Amino acid sequence: MAKIINLAVFKKFFRSGQVGGFLLLICVAISLLIANTSAKEGFEALLATKLGLGALNYSIIAWINDALMAIFFLLVGLEIKRELVEGELSSLKSAALPVVAALGGMLVPALIYSVFNTGTATVGGWGIPMATDIAFALAIIAMLGKNVPASLKIFLAALAIVDDLGAILVIAMFYTNQIHIEYLLMAGGILALLVLMNYFGVQKLVFYLIPGIFLWYFIHHSGIHATIAGVLLAFTIPTNETAVLSPLEKLEHFLTVPVNYLIMPVFALANTNITFQKEMISGLVSPLGLGIVVGLFAGKTIGVSLFSWLAVKLKWANLPTEAGWTHILGLGMLAGIGFTMSIFISLLSFSDALHISEAKFAILTASIISGLAGFVFLKSIKKV
Numbered sequence: 001m002a003k004i005i006n007l008a009v010f011k012k013f014f015r016s017g018q019v020g021g022f023l024l025l026i027c028v029a030i031s032l033l034i035a036n037t038s039a040k041e042g043f044e045a046l047l048a049t050k051l052g053l054g055a056l057n058y059s060i061i062a063w064i065n066d067a068l069m070a071i072f073f074l075l076v077g078l079e080i081k082r083e084l085v086e087g088e089l090s091s092l093k094s095a096a097l098p099v100v101a102a103l104g105g106m107l108v109p110a111l112i113y114s115v116f117n118t119g120t121a122t123v124g125g126w127g128i129p130m131a132t133d134i135a136f137a138l139a140i141i142a143m144l145g146k147n148v149p150a151s152l153k154i155f156l157a158a159l160a161i162v163d164d165l166g167a168i169l170v171i172a173m174f175y176t177n178q179i180h181i182e183y184l185l186m187a188g189g190i191l192a193l194l195v196l197m198n199y200f201g202v203q204k205l206v207f208y209l210i211p212g213i214f215l216w217y218f219i220h221h222s223g224i225h226a227t228i229a230g231v232l233l234a235f236t237i238p239t240n241e242t243a244v245l246s247p248l249e250k251l252e253h254f255l256t257v258p259v260n261y262l263i264m265p266v267f268a269l270a271n272t273n274i275t276f277q278k279e280m281i282s283g284l285v286s287p288l289g290l291g292i293v294v295g296l297f298a299g300k301t302i303g304v305s306l307f308s309w310l311a312v313k314l315k316w317a318n319l320p321t322e323a324g325w326t327h328i329l330g331l332g333m334l335a336g337i338g339f340t341m342s343i344f345i346s347l348l349s350f351s352d353a354l355h356i357s358e359a360k361f362a363i364l365t366a367s368i369i370s371g372l373a374g375f376v377f378l379k380s381i382k383k384v
């Protein structure tokens with residue numbers, strides 16, 4: 001009997017979303033340890049190792065950041081589409097609060113960063129504090145259990161999804177290199193084919209996934225970041241509002257475990273390799289460091305709370321069930337956990353290795369502050 005109970009507890013814990021957060025933390029710790037030991041050079045050499053043939057001969061780190069992250073964005077895109085069709089974003093009233101809150105949580109941090117960095121070489125990193133890390137934020141709010149109303153967890157999930165969509169658009173519009181029209185046109189042709197298959201009711205996932213690989217290839221060579229292919233593919237996969245499991249839901253269920261328990265930990269392992277230097281401490285009070293730390297912690301808290309208040313006062317939306325303004329304030333703090341998405345944007349923002357390292361350290365610092373502050377704050381209050 002005890003074994004059965006323990007197994008049930010383990011399954012509940014595994015499905016709660018907390019495991020993904022713990023795995024990310026473990027991989028971050030391992031990556032930081034490697035980066036500050038003699039294993040650093042060997043690990044960097046491993047990441048630089050080329051894999052593939054011909055036009056697809058890339059380093060391991062490139063495969064992680066361009067290919068595996070495209071799968072992550074495919075899952076995010078599937079979640080966004082499902083929410084638009086049948087979930088928290090399916091009606092204007094239900095979508096208004098997380099959408100407006102996410103908008104505030106992007107604009108205010110970007111503004112704060114720009115104020116700190118105007119006229120500097122790092123001004124282009126304004127997109128870094130705009131992002132919220134879905135995995136970490138949801139893992140922490142899951143740890144709070146019954147201390148927060150269930151509606152707040154749904155609200156945070158919807159906000160994070162909208163936030164990621166905003167980050168995707170920012171990457172597509174502002175963090176791309178030279179555009180190659182011929183590849184973009186070929187990608188457009190593949191996308192048109194996928195849309196037509198959706199229109200004519202094609203239900204087999206394989207008929208979407210194989211063209212999706214070519215879509216990724218053409219977008220990768222077009223100059224637009226390849227991860228956008230994941231979102232575009234997701235929006236062409238059919239779904240429905242019925243109880244019948246749709247192709248979109250099948251793919252979403254299939255991808256959830258590998259993305260949360262493999263792809264995101266691998267990304268964290270490969271990209272959090274920060275070698276600590278004395279300059280990094282002072283870098284926290286540089287325009288780059290302050291822009292990120294203040295932007296993520298204060299900017300997200302202010303942006304999410306203020307824009308939520310405006311949406312409610314203007315009667316565009318209502319507060320989540322059983323939630324009060326103190327809950328929204330705490331949720332705004334949790335939204336300051338930028339981590340994986342912020343690191344991803346920092347890699348696109350800078351070419352200077354020192355700027356990337358300082359940005360990573362500032363993101364790590366801001367995410368720890370936001371996560372601890374949000375957890376403690378929400379833990380101290382009760383349901384309305």
